[in-house]
Amino acid sequence: MKPNFSLRLRVFNLNCCFDLALLQEVWSEQDFQYLRRKLSLTYPDAHYFRSGLIGSGLCVFSRHPIQEILQHVYTLNGYPYMVCHGDWFCGKAVGLLVLHLNGMVLNAYVTHLHAEYCRQKDIYLAHRVAQAWELAQFIHHTSKSADVVLLCGDLNMHPKDLGCCLLKEWTGLRDAYVETQDFKGSEAGCTMVPTNCYVSQQDLGPFPLGIRIDYVLYKAVSGCYIYCKTLKTTTGCDPNSSTPLSDHEALMATLYVKHSPPQEDPYPTQGAPESSALTSVLRDVWTELELGVKQAHWWAELAGYVTACGLFLLSLLCILALGEGAREVAILLWTPSVGLVLVAGTVYIFHMQEVKGLCRVQAELHHVLRRERETQDNGSEPHLAPLLAAGGGQS
Amino acid sequence: MKPNFSLRLRVFNLNCCFDLALLQEVWSEQDFQYLRRKLSLTYPDAHYFRSGLIGSGLCVFSRHPIQEILQHVYTLNGYPYMVCHGDWFCGKAVGLLVLHLNGMVLNAYVTHLHAEYCRQKDIYLAHRVAQAWELAQFIHHTSKSADVVLLCGDLNMHPKDLGCCLLKEWTGLRDAYVETQDFKGSEAGCTMVPTNCYVSQQDLGPFPLGIRIDYVLYKAVSGCYIYCKTLKTTTGCDPNSSTPLSDHEALMATLYVKHSPPQEDPYPTQGAPESSALTSVLRDVWTELELGVKQAHWWAELAGYVTACGLFLLSLLCILALGEGAREVAILLWTPSVGLVLVAGTVYIFHMQEVKGLCRVQAELHHVLRRERETQDNGSEPHLAPLLAAGGGQS
Numbered sequence: 024m025k026p027n028f029s030l031r032l033r034v035f036n037l038n039c040c041f042d043l044a045l046l047q048e049v050w051s052e053q054d055f056q057y058l059r060r061k062l063s064l065t066y067p068d069a070h071y072f073r074s075g076l077i078g079s080g081l082c083v084f085s086r087h088p089i090q091e092i093l094q095h096v097y098t099l100n101g102y103p104y105m106v107c108h109g110d111w112f113c114g115k116a117v118g119l120l121v122l123h124l125n126g127m128v129l130n131a132y133v134t135h136l137h138a139e140y141c142r143q144k145d146i147y148l149a150h151r152v153a154q155a156w157e158l159a160q161f162i163h164h165t166s167k168s169a170d171v172v173l174l175c176g177d178l179n180m181h182p183k184d185l186g187c188c189l190l191k192e193w194t195g196l197r198d199a200y201v202e203t204q205d206f207k208g209s210e211a212g213c214t215m216v217p218t219n220c221y222v223s224q225q226d227l228g229p230f231p232l233g234i235r236i237d238y239v240l241y242k243a244v245s246g247c248y249i250y251c252k253t254l255k256t257t258t259g260c261d262p263n264s265s266t267p268l269s270d271h272e273a274l275m276a277t278l279y280v281k282h283s284p285p286q287e288d289p290y291p292t293q294g295a296p297e298s299s300a301l302t303s304v305l306r307d308v309w310t311e312l313e314l315g316v317k318q319a320h321w322w323a324e325l326a327g328y329v330t331a332c333g334l335f336l337l338s339l340l341c342i343l344a345l346g347e348g349a350r351e352v353a354i355l356l357w358t359p360s361v362g363l364v365l366v367a368g369t370v371y372i373f374h375m376q377e378v379k380g381l382c383r384v385q386a387e388l389h390h391v392l393r394r395e396r397e398t399q400d401n402g403s404e405p406h407l408a409p410l411l412a413a414g415g416g417q418s
Numbered sequence: 419m420k421p422n423f424s425l426r427l428r429v430f431n432l433n434c435c436f437d438l439a440l441l442q443e444v445w446s447e448q449d450f451q452y453l454r455r456k457l458s459l460t461y462p463d464a465h466y467f468r469s470g471l472i473g474s475g476l477c478v479f480s481r482h483p484i485q486e487i488l489q490h491v492y493t494l495n496g497y498p499y500m501v502c503h504g505d506w507f508c509g510k511a512v513g514l515l516v517l518h519l520n521g522m523v524l525n526a527y528v529t530h531l532h533a534e535y536c537r538q539k540d541i542y543l544a545h546r547v548a549q550a551w552e553l554a555q556f557i558h559h560t561s562k563s564a565d566v567v568l569l570c571g572d573l574n575m576h577p578k579d580l581g582c583c584l585l586k587e588w589t590g591l592r593d594a595y596v597e598t599q600d601f602k603g604s605e606a607g608c609t610m611v612p613t614n615c616y617v618s619q620q621d622l623g624p625f626p627l628g629i630r631i632d633y634v635l636y637k638a639v640s641g642c643y644i645y646c647k648t649l650k651t652t653t654g655c656d657p658n659s660s661t662p663l664s665d666h667e668a669l670m671a672t673l674y675v676k677h678s679p680p681q682e683d684p685y686p687t688q689g690a691p692e693s694s695a696l697t698s699v700l701r702d703v704w705t706e707l708e709l710g711v712k713q714a715h716w717w718a719e720l721a722g723y724v725t726a727c728g729l730f731l732l733s734l735l736c737i738l739a740l741g742e743g744a745r746e747v748a749i750l751l752w753t754p755s756v757g758l759v760l761v762a763g764t765v766y767i768f769h770m771q772e773v774k775g776l777c778r779v780q781a782e783l784h785h786v787l788r789r790e791r792e793t794q795d796n797g798s799e800p801h802l803a804p805l806l807a808a809g810g811g812q813s
Contacts (some may be wrong), residue, residue, distance in 0.1 A: 073778040167563035382466035
């Protein structure tokens with residue numbers, strides 16, 4: 024018999040007649056204001072998450088009143104001198120919306136992580152993994168009193184990528200594509216597909232059939248059940264026009280939520296994930312970040328040496344300028360040397376901040392692993408187990 | 419009769435034999451590691467919050483195991499070119515520690531907001547107010563399942579300053595100095611006092627007797643009661659040496675917490691604060707931020723014009739260099755012009771980010787005020803009242 028669910032939630036996620044439409048890559052606030060006006064009758068509430076220089080690109084349209092709003096800008100988000108990639112200028116972030124629906128508290132998160140420009144030599148891997156940890160921590164700490172947690176977004180990670188595993192293991196969020204019995208759309212749920220005219224074969228790299236990097240993830244806590252009835256994706260083209268809406272396919276999920284005591288769970292999951300699985304992921308993340316720290320240190324040291332050389336050159340030029348022999352050359356070289364010191368100094372500061380940011384995540388992971396080891400040494404229940412049970416067990 | 423409290427919590431806050439020692443301005447991680455080793459027997463758990471280039475300066479030592487850690491770095495934190503002030507380089511932040519004590523969940527926050535260098539013409543006021551909002555939002559969203567909330571830190575704000583009112587009104591936190599019946603220490607609870615040898619009369623400005631800018635704030639939620647038994651401050655000198663520990667006085671609080679149903683509250687407060695008081699504070703904050711936005715826009719525009727002029731100059735120099743007449747002058751001016759464009763461009767990017775950051779806070783405030791108005795228009799209970807009741811009413 025079909026359980027009597029008290030809440031049906033339809034979610035539209037794009038990198039539309041749904042309860043929530045969560046968009047990424049709306050770079051212009053003017054575009055958001057235009058959409059807001061056009062959609063105001065169907066979606067009376069909306070919010071644009073401002074950050075960085077350009078903007079996070081994240082926005083949301085809701086049929087239901089948004090009760091509360093919070094946003095967190097990721098500490099690490101690429102490099103300002105990689106102007107052609109541009110992620111740094113957006114200030115990639117995660118946005119939270121709290122909604123009260125049928126007596127339930129829904130925390131809906133929307134995010135967009137750093138892009139992957141070259142999978143073979145991904146210089147942003149440590150940053151994306153650090154972002155996944157910040158995202159997981161943000162969700163974990165802000166959803167403790169929520170009944171339903173929903174995360175939609177362009178994670179720029181394949182389903183088995185380290186950051187994706189970390190996110191799912193730490194928060195207990197479940198992947199709508201994996202969970203649903205009724206999926207319709209592009210093959211293997213891919214959201215970057217070759218049939219989309221904006222996607223080039225180069226974008227797909229070694230995955231010519233497409234990749235799945237956009238997600239609808241969810242969980243229910245504290246005696247609520249959630250169930251993904253259907254999940255759909257677009258398939259590379261907009262039925263009403265010759266060009267698709269985006270280079271990513273849209274995801275449309277219909278979720279059912281029910282208030283119910285835990286023992287009545289009509290869709291039992293496999294129980295809380297193994298604590299050891301999470302421990303293993305955390306260790307792998309720590310190792311990946313260690314490589315990132317080494318790389319950042321290398322760049323900081325190089326920039327430090329160049330700054331020091333520049334300062335030495337400046338002193339030398341001062342001495343030369345005092346003499347008669349090479350005064351003109353000294354004056355000519357003075358400004359480029361000052362420029363060199365300024366640029367190299369800025370790069371040094373940037374990479375030292377990167378080191379601090381990566382070490383901070385490492386310290387947080389280290390704390391989790393140490394607490395786990397101490398609790399196991401004391402012979403009591405592993406510390407991670409209750410976290411996991413609260414996160415994923417009851418959903 | 420003295421109530422039978424189930425938890426006594428002694429807190430030491432310095433900008434020590436206590437349950438928690440929360441320090442600010444420990445700039446060197448080596449110093450933290452030294453303290454950690456020295457204190458390891460009394461305080462088996464400790465954490466240093468890494469951020470920025472130098473570090474947030476925040477750290478904590480705990481007698482009890484720290485269960486969870488989170489940190490949030492403030493979006494706005496002064497200007498990198500104000501090198502002599504240095505706040506930008508620290509990456510000012512708020513740190514959260516979750517402790518489980520006698521079956522209660524304690525969320526302890528430690529923070530340090532942007533310094534005030536000139537009260538008469540405070541160019542950092544908008545940033546500090548924005549930080550106070552981010553701090554209040556961080557506490558509000560991460561403490562929803564906590565029994566006891568504790569905030570210690572150097573807020574760099576006087577008790578009646580706008581940011582301080584915002585923080586207390588939005589979170590419902592209560593000021594230990596105002597609440598306690600047993601205060602011992604410097605006059606009026608001041609934490610920057612003229613008897614401290616590191617404090618100059620210039621630091622105190624128009625307050626020659628001292629100022630109170632360090633706080634212990636607390637609240638209890640969900641059927642717990644909290645009571646500040648004693649609050650002490652040091653008084654300008656260390657009893658064991660001729661020099662004090664810091665330029666700020668230390669705060670030492672003894673708090674009692676009790677599990678109890680709300681109707682048995684042995685220390686009733688005056689009830690939930692007025693929704694209109696919060697509305698008024700939010701409006702004042704919005705206006706203050708508007709001034710900040712205008713200022714940031716002005717700087718961004720100036721930097722934008724300078725960048726444009728620099729680019730025009732560069733084009734002119736290119737033309738001159740092609741001719742014969744002023745080739746040498748053109749080559750000589752080429753590098754300073756490139757430098758000008760780079761520096762002005764960086765300043766432009768920085769101030770445009772500042773605009774985005776301030777507008778983001780304004781948008782969040784606007785959302786809160788709009789929700790409040792809508793709820794009042796619908797004739798139902800003001801939206802802010804439940805927030806306030808949950809925050810400060812039951813404590």
